Amino acid sequence: MTDKVLTRITVNGVLHERWVEPRQHLVDYLRDELGLKGTRSGCEHGVCGACTVRIDGDIVRGCLTLAVQADGARVETIEGVSDSGEIADLQHAFLESNALQCGFCTPGMLLTADALLKSEPAASREQIREHMSGNYCRCTGYHAIVDAVESTRETRRLAGCGGDRHE
Amino acid sequence: MKAPRFAYTRVTTVADAVSLLRQHGDDARLLAGGQTLLATLNMRLSEPVVLVDITGIEALHGVAVQDGFLRIGALTRHVDIERSELVAQRLPLLTQAVPFLAHAAIRNRGTFGGSVAFADPAAEWPACALAADGELILSNGTNERRVMAGDFFIDLYQTDLHPDELIIAVEFPLPGRQRRFAFTELARRHGDYAIVGIAVAGDISGGVMGDLRIVFLGVGNTPMRALGAETALNGKRGDPAVLAAAIASLSEDIAPSDDLYTSAAAKSHLAGVLLQRAVKSLLHEGETP
Numbered sequence A: 001m002t003d004k005v006l007t008r009i010t011v012n013g014v015l016h017e018r019w020v021e022p023r024q025h026l027v028d029y030l031r032d033e034l035g036l037k038g039t040r041s042g043c044e045h046g047v048c049g050a051c052t053v054r055i056d057g058d059i060v061r062g063c064l065t066l067a068v069q070a071d072g073a074r075v076e077t078i079e080g081v082s083d084s085g086e087i088a089d090l091q092h093a094f095l096e097s098n099a100l101q102c103g104f105c106t107p108g109m110l111l112t113a114d115a116l117l118k119s120e121p122a123a124s125r126e127q128i129r130e131h132m133s134g135n136y137c138r139c140t141g142y143h144a145i146v147d148a149v150e151s152t153r154e155t156r157r158l159a160g161c162g163g164d165r166h167e
Numbered sequence B: 001m002k003a004p005r006f007a008y009t010r011v012t013t014v015a016d017a018v019s020l021l022r023q024h025g026d027d028a029r030l031l032a033g034g035q036t037l038l039a040t041l042n043m044r045l046s047e048p049v050v051l052v053d054i055t056g057i058e059a060l061h062g063v064a065v066q067d068g069f070l071r072i073g074a075l076t077r078h079v080d081i082e083r084s085e086l087v088a089q090r091l092p093l094l095t096q097a098v099p100f101l102a103h104a105a106i107r108n109r110g111t112f113g114g115s116v117a118f119a120d121p122a123a124e125w126p127a128c129a130l131a132a133d134g135e136l137i138l139s140n141g142t143n144e145r146r147v148m149a150g151d152f153f154i155d156l157y158q159t160d161l162h163p164d165e166l167i168i169a170v171e172f173p174l175p176g177r178q179r180r181f182a183f184t185e186l187a188r189r190h191g192d193y194a195i196v197g198i199a200v201a202g203d204i205s206g207g208v209m210g211d212l213r214i215v216f217l218g219v220g221n222t223p224m225r226a227l228g229a230e231t232a233l234n235g236k237r238g239d240p241a242v243l244a245a246a247i248a249s250l251s252e253d254i255a256p257s258d259d260l261y262t263s264a265a266a267k268s269h270l271a272g273v274l275l276q277r278a279v280k281s282l283l284h285e286g287e288t289p
């Protein structure tokens, strides 16, 4: 039972079959097994949000999820949502607002912000702050990030597509 | 840090989970959402030999009304409660409390049963379970027993759960028409564990409070019921003199201790502030505390 476990995970649309050690976190699986380095490993105990990825559409902490727990699931990372163009507007707004400096926190920030704008397309600045409070940024001081999320909320609202995907 | 080595196995029945618990004793740990357990493994605070993933046990999922109770299955995620119309209608206390509980990414995996089993004294669900007269349904695969929340939380991270038992669900008696609820808390950062929090339930009739449950989180080794404050407020309207008396009685009800950031005196003061806010919100339904 201590042996590696055969795990089938669909990452960004591609099915991967690997034998993984039970103790391997999803974030390490993505970075070390699959070479997807966009997802970051920061605090490794759930506090900073740098490791945020989606499992079956929901954002989760990649450091508080084992790869074996994602067996059979659909995982999306920053690479996947960048390539598909799904969050291109949000990424553009981050750039415009200077919402990133070193970029370490940015993949997690983007996925976290996008989750809010999809579930609450009219989120207030206060709601944005509360929702983003689980993600640390050591560079920007947060205001620019909140600005970028707010401006994306406006662009999405004007585009009349609410929480829909940008294609 | 990385977690130590362990084995991982999935079960689909309570009986299978229990037989692994009996076989491995203290070396086995149940894995639900993992939002506490995996963090403690990463910090190497414990080194179990085998993790038993119980998320595949269908009977532990879901929220339902049955036999006069609102039943929250142990594997119900925090986010499921946040989104549940049934919970919002039948037990709004939980709906009011859930936004304070960690962050969206953690609420997407963490479970009601995991939180109650872990019994952090600053956690929201144990306090809500106490304030809303929740009963825990525990099973060892052959026998089920029911334990009132008030008897379940024994001491710091200590509960009445036996080593070979699982929490199956928590059942709440459906509140009557006059029953109202309030929840509020103070934390250093939104979503962090509370410095101090409060969950209140009470019957309101003609502006008078009755049958109150006032429960604090973060001010003791378990969620703390403030019996003195309940007595001071039962049968009263909540005018300033009554509130002052209730706040004064908190010195008998709770005994917070200093931590790294907040002194015991500050916590006691904040408890009084929260009591006042919660009572106002209880009397003027709809106002956020």
Ligand SMILES: Cc1cc2nc3c(=O)[nH]c(=O)nc-3n(C[C@H](O)[C@H](O)[C@H](O)COP(=O)(O)OP(=O)(O)OC[C@H]3O[C@@H](n4cnc5c(N)ncnc54)[C@H](O)[C@@H]3O)c2cc1C
Residues within 6 Å of the ligand: A045, A046, A047, A064, B029, B030, B031, B032, B033, B034, B035, B036, B037, B038, B039, B074, B075, B100, B101, B102, B103, B106, B109, B110, B111, B112, B113, B114, B115, B117, B118, B120, B122, B123, B124, B125, B161, B165, B166, B167, B168, B191, B192, B193, B194
């Ligand atoms: C950064 C961060 C912030 C957080 N903030 C808060 C907060 O503000 N408030 C709060 O309440 N929580 C907070 N949490 C904890 C979170 O709510 C957890 O989800 C919860 O405490 C545990 O639930 P789980 O399903 O993740 O349990 P797990 O981590 O899987 O398990 C926790 C413990 O309970 C046992 N267990 C699990 N399910 C059962 C069961 N059905 N029967 C018997 N035993 C069981 C496990 O064996 C383990 O010992 C936070 C966590 C993190 C990482």
Ligand code: FES
Residues within 6 Å of the ligand: A040, A041, A042, A043, A044, A045, A046, A047, A048, A049, A050, A051, A052, A061, A062, A063, A064
């Ligand atoms: S690395 Fe996962 S939350 Fe910090």
Ligand code: FES
Residues within 6 Å of the ligand: A099, A100, A101, A102, A103, A104, A105, A106, A136, A137, A138, A139, A140
């Ligand atoms: S941009 Fe450097 S941590 Fe956020």
